[in-house]
Amino acid sequence: MSGRFRSFSFVDRITRREGGRVEGHFGVPLGAHFPASLMAEAVGQLAAWSAMAQLDFAHRPVAGLANAVHYHALPQPGCTLQLQADIERCDAEAVAYSGKAFVDGRLALELQDSVGPMLPMDEFDDPHALRADFHTLLGAGAAPGRFGGVPEPVLQDLQAVPGERLSAVLQVPEAAPYFEDHFPRRPVFPGTLLMDALATLSLQLAQQSAPLAAAGPLVTQKVSQVKIRSFTAPGAQLQLEVVLQDIDAQRARLKVSARNDDKTVATARIEITPRGAA
Amino acid sequence: MSEQAISQAEIDAVFPKVAQIVSDALGCELDEVTPKASLIQDLDAESIDFLDLVFRLEKGFGVKIPRGKIVEDARGPLPEAEFESKGIVTEAGLARLRDFLSEVPADRIKTPLKASEVPRLFTTETFCKVVIRAQRAAQG
Numbered sequence: 001m002s003g004r005f006r007s008f009s010f011v012d013r014i015t016r017r018e019g020g021r022v023e024g025h026f027g028v029p030l031g032a033h034f035p036a037s038l039m040a041e042a043v044g045q046l047a048a049w050s051a052m053a054q055l056d057f058a059h060r061p062v063a064g065l066a067n068a069v070h071y072h073a074l075p076q077p078g079c080t081l082q083l084q085a086d087i088e089r090c091d092a093e094a095v096a097y098s099g100k101a102f103v104d105g106r107l108a109l110e111l112q113d114s115v116g117p118m119l120p121m122d123e124f125d126d127p128h129a130l131r132a133d134f135h136t137l138l139g140a141g142a143a144p145g146r147f148g149g150v151p152e153p154v155l156q157d158l159q160a161v162p163g164e165r166l167s168a169v170l171q172v173p174e175a176a177p178y179f180e181d182h183f184p185r186r187p188v189f190p191g192t193l194l195m196d197a198l199a200t201l202s203l204q205l206a207q208q209s210a211p212l213a214a215a216g217p218l219v220t221q222k223v224s225q226v227k228i229r230s231f232t233a234p235g236a237q238l239q240l241e242v243v244l245q246d247i248d249a250q251r252a253r254l255k256v257s258a259r260n261d262d263k264t265v266a267t268a269r270i271e272i273t274p275r276g277a278a
Numbered sequence: 279m280s281e282q283a284i285s286q287a288e289i290d291a292v293f294p295k296v297a298q299i300v301s302d303a304l305g306c307e308l309d310e311v312t313p314k315a316s317l318i319q320d321l322d323a324e325s326i327d328f329l330d331l332v333f334r335l336e337k338g339f340g341v342k343i344p345r346g347k348i349v350e351d352a353r354g355p356l357p358e359a360e361f362e363s364k365g366i367v368t369e370a371g372l373a374r375l376r377d378f379l380s381e382v383p384a385d386r387i388k389t390p391l392k393a394s395e396v397p398r399l400f401t402t403e404t405f406c407k408v409v410i411r412a413q414r415a416a417q418g
Contacts, residue, residue, distance in 0.1 A: 065330050225302075227327075
């Protein structure tokens with residue numbers, strides 16, 4: 001069975017589309033690995049559906065920028081994410097939007113000032129199939145539970161200077177179900193999974209660094225100044241590095257980056273806090 | 279396109295904030311962001327950085343910078359067919375660019391210059407002028 005519209009699709013139904021506001025929901029399946037960064041993916045996909053429809057599926061946003069992503073709660077298996085996005089502007093060059101995800105009426109994630117550069121749809125997917133999928137989402141909705149999870153990031157060759165920096169090689173798989181959906185005509189390693197790998201590394205460094213090392217379980221509270229600068233193809237080996245900027249008992253701030261040989265693929269800032277302090 | 283000349287005083291007035299925004303968008307040191315620095319050649323900017331930069335300038339200065347406007351303005355009154363031929367900027371196009379991008383050292387504007395590479399010429403000062411023109415447009 002093709003993974004298209006299932007293996008990396010995080011909107012089950014679009015419930016409202018009015019002016020620049022679009023709302024929908026997604027059920028996080030039981031037993032599927034769903035990292036917190038995929039809540040941001042779900043909000044981004046909701047905005048993308050609305051933006052693509054506005055441009056009659058001639059263009060689609062791919063990766064891009066986010067000024068800030070605030071994490072307020074971790075998504076639990078079986079929960080339903082209520083999604084909303086407010087599209088500030090949308091044209092053939094870019095879509096700019098902000099959005100939120102709620103669980104049981106409580107704010108779980110906030111995405112501020114995100115910008116997705118628009119690229120020709122033909123390169124990534126079949127416009128007709130996407131248009132049909134969009135109508136499914138507007139109508140009865142897609143079958144819930146179709147997402148089967150994503151693998152944990154494969155981080156190798158970890159080299160740490162505790163209290164200072166941690167680097168690793170991220171082995172992007174040659175093949176993975178999500179490449180069938182992201183995207184059917186041109187597989188691209190999702191930026192949100194890259195951010196998840198960088199957050200995983202940031203948590204490891206914070207856990208090894210005083211005084212947060214003694215603070216118990218840590219969580220990612222905020223990812224800001226996110227910039228995905230280029231596409232990552234299947235099989236790539238990315239050099240990840242997270243560098244502590246400052247740290248105290250309440251918080252660690254890190255500057256993170258991913259490189260593919262000499263080219264910077266992505267940069268961001270990450271803030272880590274003790275669980276419960278966020 | 280007739281245009282009231284932009285004075286050095288106007289550029290000096292917006293430069294510090296433009297430089298800070300360029301530094302934030304590109305993640306480079308503020309002291310690297312000189313007026314004559316080419317964003318692509320000297321500061322390693324890529325197309326995504328220009329998108330980021332334009333959004334930040336719009337927010338920072340409360341102006342609207344229409345998409346594609348910078349390249350369109352650079353071409354000025356010349357029809358596309360006179361500005362470029364087979365993707366290469368013509369002599370008339372180069373003359374227009376030397377005039378419009380007066381902040382760019384003239385030796386950077388030389389043939390053969392691909393039309394798609396015109397943004398490689400843009401400097402911090404180019405973006406100061408973009409902001410000033412947007413401010414003027416907003417004032418009508």
